[in-house]
Amino acid sequence: MNDSMRSKMDSQRRDSISAFFEPRAVAVFGSLQQQGGPGYGTISNMLELGFRGKLYPISPSGGEVLGLAAYPSLDAVPGPVDLAMIIIPPPAVPGIIEQCARKGVKAVVIGTEGFAESGEEGAMLQRQVLDIARRSSLRIIGPNTIGVLNAANGLATVPYPIACKKFMKGGIAYCGHTGLISAHSHPIGPHAYPLSKLCDFGNKCDINEVDLLDYLSYDPETKVIVMHLEDVRDGRNFVATARKAVARKPVLIFKPGRSEAGARAAASHTGSLAGDDRVYDAAFKQAGVLRLSNWREFWEIPRVFASQPLPKGNRIAIIGLSGGGGVVAADAADEAGLEIAIFTSETTRKLAKLSPRLGSNPVDFGPPATVATDPLDLSEEAISLVLADETVDCAALVMHSGLGGALARVIEMLCRINEKTPKPFTVWIDGPLPSVTEELYCQLASRGLATYLDLETSIKALSMTVAYSRIKSALAQEMA
Amino acid sequence: MNDSMRSKMDSQRRDSISAFFEPRAVAVFGSLQQQGGPGYGTISNMLELGFRGKLYPISPSGGEVLGLAAYPSLDAVPGPVDLAMIIIPPPAVPGIIEQCARKGVKAVVIGTEGFAESGEEGAMLQRQVLDIARRSSLRIIGPNTIGVLNAANGLATVPYPIACKKFMKGGIAYCGHTGLISAHSHPIGPHAYPLSKLCDFGNKCDINEVDLLDYLSYDPETKVIVMHLEDVRDGRNFVATARKAVARKPVLIFKPGRSEAGARAAASHTGSLAGDDRVYDAAFKQAGVLRLSNWREFWEIPRVFASQPLPKGNRIAIIGLSGGGGVVAADAADEAGLEIAIFTSETTRKLAKLSPRLGSNPVDFGPPATVATDPLDLSEEAISLVLADETVDCAALVMHSGLGGALARVIEMLCRINEKTPKPFTVWIDGPLPSVTEELYCQLASRGLATYLDLETSIKALSMTVAYSRIKSALAQEMA
Numbered sequence: 001m002n003d004s005m006r007s008k009m010d011s012q013r014r015d016s017i018s019a020f021f022e023p024r025a026v027a028v029f030g031s032l033q034q035q036g037g038p039g040y041g042t043i044s045n046m047l048e049l050g051f052r053g054k055l056y057p058i059s060p061s062g063g064e065v066l067g068l069a070a071y072p073s074l075d076a077v078p079g080p081v082d083l084a085m086i087i088i089p090p091p092a093v094p095g096i097i098e099q100c101a102r103k104g105v106k107a108v109v110i111g112t113e114g115f116a117e118s119g120e121e122g123a124m125l126q127r128q129v130l131d132i133a134r135r136s137s138l139r140i141i142g143p144n145t146i147g148v149l150n151a152a153n154g155l156a157t158v159p160y161p162i163a164c165k166k167f168m169k170g171g172i173a174y175c176g177h178t179g180l181i182s183a184h185s186h187p188i189g190p191h192a193y194p195l196s197k198l199c200d201f202g203n204k205c206d207i208n209e210v211d212l213l214d215y216l217s218y219d220p221e222t223k224v225i226v227m228h229l230e231d232v233r234d235g236r237n238f239v240a241t242a243r244k245a246v247a248r249k250p251v252l253i254f255k256p257g258r259s260e261a262g263a264r265a266a267a268s269h270t271g272s273l274a275g276d277d278r279v280y281d282a283a284f285k286q287a288g289v290l291r292l293s294n295w296r297e298f299w300e301i302p303r304v305f306a307s308q309p310l311p312k313g314n315r316i317a318i319i320g321l322s323g324g325g326g327v328v329a330a331d332a333a334d335e336a337g338l339e340i341a342i343f344t345s346e347t348t349r350k351l352a353k354l355s356p357r358l359g360s361n362p363v364d365f366g367p368p369a370t371v372a373t374d375p376l377d378l379s380e381e382a383i384s385l386v387l388a389d390e391t392v393d394c395a396a397l398v399m400h401s402g403l404g405g406a407l408a409r410v411i412e413m414l415c416r417i418n419e420k421t422p423k424p425f426t427v428w429i430d431g432p433l434p435s436v437t438e439e440l441y442c443q444l445a446s447r448g449l450a451t452y453l454d455l456e457t458s459i460k461a462l463s464m465t466v467a468y469s470r471i472k473s474a475l476a477q478e479m480a
Numbered sequence: 481m482n483d484s485m486r487s488k489m490d491s492q493r494r495d496s497i498s499a500f501f502e503p504r505a506v507a508v509f510g511s512l513q514q515q516g517g518p519g520y521g522t523i524s525n526m527l528e529l530g531f532r533g534k535l536y537p538i539s540p541s542g543g544e545v546l547g548l549a550a551y552p553s554l555d556a557v558p559g560p561v562d563l564a565m566i567i568i569p570p571p572a573v574p575g576i577i578e579q580c581a582r583k584g585v586k587a588v589v590i591g592t593e594g595f596a597e598s599g600e601e602g603a604m605l606q607r608q609v610l611d612i613a614r615r616s617s618l619r620i621i622g623p624n625t626i627g628v629l630n631a632a633n634g635l636a637t638v639p640y641p642i643a644c645k646k647f648m649k650g651g652i653a654y655c656g657h658t659g660l661i662s663a664h665s666h667p668i669g670p671h672a673y674p675l676s677k678l679c680d681f682g683n684k685c686d687i688n689e690v691d692l693l694d695y696l697s698y699d700p701e702t703k704v705i706v707m708h709l710e711d712v713r714d715g716r717n718f719v720a721t722a723r724k725a726v727a728r729k730p731v732l733i734f735k736p737g738r739s740e741a742g743a744r745a746a747a748s749h750t751g752s753l754a755g756d757d758r759v760y761d762a763a764f765k766q767a768g769v770l771r772l773s774n775w776r777e778f779w780e781i782p783r784v785f786a787s788q789p790l791p792k793g794n795r796i797a798i799i800g801l802s803g804g805g806g807v808v809a810a811d812a813a814d815e816a817g818l819e820i821a822i823f824t825s826e827t828t829r830k831l832a833k834l835s836p837r838l839g840s841n842p843v844d845f846g847p848p849a850t851v852a853t854d855p856l857d858l859s860e861e862a863i864s865l866v867l868a869d870e871t872v873d874c875a876a877l878v879m880h881s882g883l884g885g886a887l888a889r890v891i892e893m894l895c896r897i898n899e900k901t902p903k904p905f906t907v908w909i910d911g912p913l914p915s916v917t918e919e920l921y922c923q924l925a926s927r928g929l930a931t932y933l934d935l936e937t938s939i940k941a942l943s944m945t946v947a948y949s950r951i952k953s954a955l956a957q958e959m960a
Contacts, residue, residue: 036850113847118837163883163912178804179846180910185802185880187914230807256807259814265842269803295808295935322665323749324658327710327736328775334739357598362745366659367593370516400665403643430660432643434667438914454934455775 010214016139017207017215019107021150021197023082025054027074027105029096030087030159032057032065038087038111038159040065048165049154056081074099085147085157087111093143094128101136108133109157110142116203117144117269130205145202146179149188151195152221160184168446170194171223171306173216175209177201177230177269186299192445193299194306196221210234210241217245224305225251228298230266231275235283242287247475250305250468254292255280288471290464296457304450304461308424310469313393315341316462317386318362320398321369321379325428325455326362329396332456336463338394347389354381361386362398376406380413387421394424394462398455401431401440411443418449424465426450428458490694496619497687497695499587501630501677503562505534507554507585509576510567510639512537512545518567518591518639520545528645529634536561554579565627565637567591573623574608581616588613589637590622596683597624597749610685625682626659629668631675632701640664648926650674651703651786653696655689657681657710657749666779672925673779674786676701690714690721697725704785705731708778710746711755715763722767727955730785730948734772735760768951770944776937784930784941788904790949793873795821796942797866798842800878801849801859805908805935806842809876812936816943818874827869834862841866842878856886860893867901874904874942878935881911881920891923898929904945906930908938 026046030039043057047066056077057070064070071077074084074096084100086093090112100108115126126143133140141147147157151167162183173196174181182200183189196219199212209229216222225245232238245251257266258277284291292298316338318329330340340361343351351358355368355378365382369375387395397414401407414427427449431437437453444451452458506526510519523537527546536557537550544550551557554564554576564585566576570592580588595606606623613620621627627637631647642663653676654661662680663669676699679692689709696702705725712718725731737746738757764771772778796818798809810820820841823831831838835848835858845862849855867875877894881887894907907929911917917933924931932938 161883161912176804178802178807180802180804184912186910187912187917189912190914228804230804256804256811259811261814261820262807262811264820265798265803265807265810268840269807269844294812318745322658322660323745324656324660324708324710324736327658327742327745327749330745331736331739331742332774334741340741340744360748364749403641430666432641432664432667432670434670434918437667438918 027056027081027084041159045156051154083107090114097132109147113144115143140206142202145200149198164189168192172302173222175199176228226302239287246288254298301461307448311393314466315393317392317395321366323364325398332459341391397427401437404436426458428452507536507561507564521639525636531634563587570594577612589627593624595623620686622682625680629678644669648672652782653702654678656708706782719767726768734778781941787928791873794946795873797872797875801846803844805878812939821871877907881917884916906938908932
C-alpha cells in the first residue's frame with residue numbers, strides 16, 4: 001500500500017466515524033415507555049438539547065412520543081438514516097442490525113448490555129452482529145455503552161436523564177470505557193466543561209480508542225483528547241496513532257486496572273485484558289501521551305488545556321489570599337516539577353509598594369487585602385504585576401469565594417486578567433458556602449477560566465501544560 | 481520531679497487550655513464598626529452561633545453593638561472574664577495584655593498580624609507580650625490567628641463571616657497554622673463536619689501543637705485529632721505526647737513545607753522552620769501518627785474516624801452502580817494496601833440469586849438495577865449481603881445521586897445499613913446535578929455517614945482506619 005492509498009483509507013475511516021457525531025438523521029430503537037424506557041429517555045434528552053437533525057423513534061406498535069411519530073420499522077422511515085441507537089434486548093439486536101444494513105445506515109450505537117462482557121452466549125451474539133456490520137461497511141460503537149455526545153449539535157445517545165439543556169461547546173473530547181464519563185453521571189453541563197465530543201467505547205467490538213484518537217486528532221473542534229482506557233488491544237497501532245495525535249494536540253490518558261485487583265475487575269467489567277501496567281506506561285511515554293493519575297485528574301486537568309495557552313517554561317507564581325495555601329501550593333509545584341519563580345527586582349519593588357508584606361513568591365495578598373480600601377483592586381494589581389513578570393511562565397491563584405457579595409466583581413476581575421495575559425493560570429476556590437463557591441466555579445468555568453475545587457490538582461494541571469509544551473517541541477524538532 | 485507532680489502539672493496545663501474552649505465570659509477587643517470591624521464580626525458570629533457564655537465588647541468610646549453594651553475597658557467589666565479575643569493594631573496589644581493580666585483573664589487569643597512573622601520589630605512586640613503573659617500565668621494563642629471554635633457551646637473567635645448558625649457537634653478536632661482551616665474559609669457548617677473543637681495556632685508564641693495534642697487527647701468530645709503543621713518546634717516532646725495521644729485516639733497530620741520551596745514559603749508565612757521532611761516522617765512514624773498527603777485528605781479523611789467503627793482487618797468490598805468505578809476503586813484499594821475480599825461461596829450464591837451478573841468483588845449492581853422492579857431494594861439487599869460476609873472487613877460504596885427523585889429513600893436506605901453493620905464503610909457520590917449531589921452529601925454527612933466527593937479518597941480513608949487499628953493494637957501490646 002503506498003502513502004496516498006493509506007492516506008485515502010485513513011480519511012475514509014474518519015468519514016465513517018463522523019457519521020456517529022454529525023448524523024443528519026438518527027433512528028432510536030428502544031422502549032418508548034415514559035417510565036424508564038431507554039428509547040424515550042434518549043429522545044427526550046436530544047429534544048431537550050435541541051438536536052439539529054431528524055429524529056425517528058422506531059416502535060413495532062407505532063404511535064407517538066414527545067410529539068414525534070414513531071415508525072413501525074426502519075424500512076418505514078421515509079428518508080435516509082445515518083445513525084441508529086439500539087437499546088433493546090440482545091437476542092433482537094442482530095435482526096435490527098440487518099435492517100440497518102439494508103437501509104444504508106452508516107453508524108450504529110448498541111447500548112444494550114449482555115454481550116461479550118457477560119459470557120460465551122453474549123460473545124457469540126457480539127460476533128454475529130460484527131459479521132453483519134463488516135459485510136455492509138456499517139460501523140458499531142459498543143455494545144454495552146451509553147454512546148456519544150456532541151456539544152455542537154445536541155446529539156446525545158444517553159438513555160438516562162442528563163438534566164441539562166445545553167453543553168458548553170469547547171475543546172475537550174472525552175472517551176472512555178464507562179458510563180461514569182457521561183452527562184448522566186457527572187455534571188458536564190452544569191459545571192461548564194468545555195466539551196467538543198464524548199464517546200463511551202463499551203465493549204469495542206468494532207470502533208476503539210485508535211479510531212477515536214485518529215478521528216479526534218483531525219477534529220477542528222477538539223483541542224485536547226482525554227481517554228479513560230481499561231485496555232488497549234492493538235498496542236503498536238495505538239502508539240503510532242497516539243504519536244501522530246500528540247504532535248497536533250495534547251492526549252491525556254487515565255488507565256485504571258493498574259493493580260492486579262484492578263485488572264481483574266476490568267476483565268469482568270468490559271472483558272478488558274489489562275496487561276502489565278509498566279508496558280502501558282512505556283507505551284504512553286513513547287507516544288508522548290500524558291498520563292492522568294486518578295479519577296479527579298481525569299475531570300479536572302483537561303480544563304486547563306481547553307482554555308489556557310501553553311507556557312514557555314516551568315516557572316510558576318503562586319498568588320492568593322492565604323499564606324497557608326501558598327505553602328501547600330509550593331509543595332505541590334515542587335512535586336509536579338515546577339520551579340517557584342524568583343521575581344525580578346522591579347516586580348518585587350512594585351509589589352512592596354502595594355504592601356510591604358508582598359514581594360516574594362508565593363504572594364500572599366490576604367493580609368494587605370484585609371486593610372486595603374478596595375481589596376479587589378489590590379488583588380488585581382498584584383496578580384497583574386506578577387503575571388507580567390518575565391520570570392513567570394504560569395500562575396496558580398489561591399482564591400476565596402466569600403459570601404458572594406462581590407461575586408460579580410470578582411468574576412469581572414479574573415476575566416479581565418484572563419483576557420490580558422498570554423500566560424496560563426488556574427484558579428482554586430474554597431469558601432464558607434458551597435452554593436457560592438459552586439456559583440463562582442461555574443461562572444468562571446463558563447467564561448473560559450481553568451477553575452479548580454482541588455488545590456493540588458490546580459497546580460498539577462499547570463505542570464501538565466509544561467510537560468505537553470516540552471513534548472510538542474521535541475516532536476516538532478524530530479519531525480523537522 | 482516525681483510522677484504525681486508531673487501528672488498534676490499536666491492536668492493544670494490542660495485546665496489552662498480549657499479556658500480557651502469553655503470560657504464562661506469572653507471579652508472582645510477590636511473595631512465594632514459594622515463594615516469589616518473585626519470586633520463586630522466576632523461578636524456577630526458568636527451571637528449567630530448562640531454562644532452560651534457572657535460576651536463583652538470592649539470599646540474606648542463605649543456604645544452598643546448588636547444589642548450588647550460595649551465597655552470602655554476591661555476594668556469596667558463587672559464580672560470575671562476567662563477569654564479575651566484581641567484584634568487591634570500590634571503596638572496597642574501589650575497594653576491590653578496588661579489589662580487582661582490585671583483582670584485575671586486566663587486565656588488570650590491575639591488575632592492581629594504583624595508580629596514575629598513580619599520582621600524584627602514584630603518579633604520584639606511578640607516577646608514583650610509573652611513576657612507579660614508568663615509573669616501572670618495567662619496563656620496566649622497566636623498572634624496572627626483566627627483562634628478557636630467549639631461546636632458544643634457556639635464559641636468562635638473568627639472575625640470574618642462564617643455564614644453558619646450551627647456547627648454539627650461531633651468527634652473531629654482540627655488544628656492548624658492557617659486561617660484556611662476555619663469556618664470562614666471552608667464549609668465546615670454546611671458540609672456537616674462532625675466538629676468538636678478547632679484551633680488555629682498562628683505564630684505559636686505560647687500555646688502550640690504539643691499543648692493541643694495533650695489537651696485534645698483527654699477531651700471526651702474529640703474522637704480524632706487532625707493537625708495542619710508547618711513546623712514542630714520541640715520534636716522530642718511532640719513525639720512523646722503524640723505517642724500517648726495515639727494510644728487513645730487517632731492523630732492525623734498534614735505537614736506542608738515538605739519541599740524546599742514549600743519550606744521557604746512556610747518560613748515567610750508563620751516564621752516556621754520546616755526542617756528536613758524525612759525527620760518529620762520518621763518522627764510521625766515513631767509516634768504512630770497517620771500522615772495526610774494533601775489538602776483534600778486533610779478535610780475528607782477524618783470523617784471516617786468520627787463516624788465509623790474501626791475494621792478488624794484490611795479486606796475491602798467495593799459495591800456500587802458502576803463497573804468502571806469499581807475498577808478505579810480496586811486500583812485505589814490496592815495502592816492503599818487493602819485487599820479485595822474474596823466472598824464466601826454462600827455470599828456469592830446469594831448475590832447470584834439476586835442477579836446472575838453479581839457475585840464477584842467489586843460488585844456492580846448497576847446493570848441489574850436498571851432492570852429491577854425496585855432498584856433501591858436490590859441495592860440494599862446486595863450491600864447488606866456483602867457487609868454481612870465474614871471475609872469483608874470494610875466497604876466502599878460507589879453511588880450516584882441521580883436527579884434527586886428518590887433522594888429521601890436513598891438516604892433512609894444508607895442510614896439503615898449504617899445502623900445495622902458493625903463494619904466501617906464510605907460512600908462516594910457523583911451525579912449529573914451538583915445541587916442534588918451536594919444535598920445527598922450533606923444529608924448523609926449530617927446523619928453520621930462517611931461521605932466523599934472524591935473516589936480515591938473514599939478508599940484511602942478506609943485504609944487509614946486499617947492502619948490506625950494496627951497501630952492501636954501494637955501500642956496496646958507494648959503498654960501491656
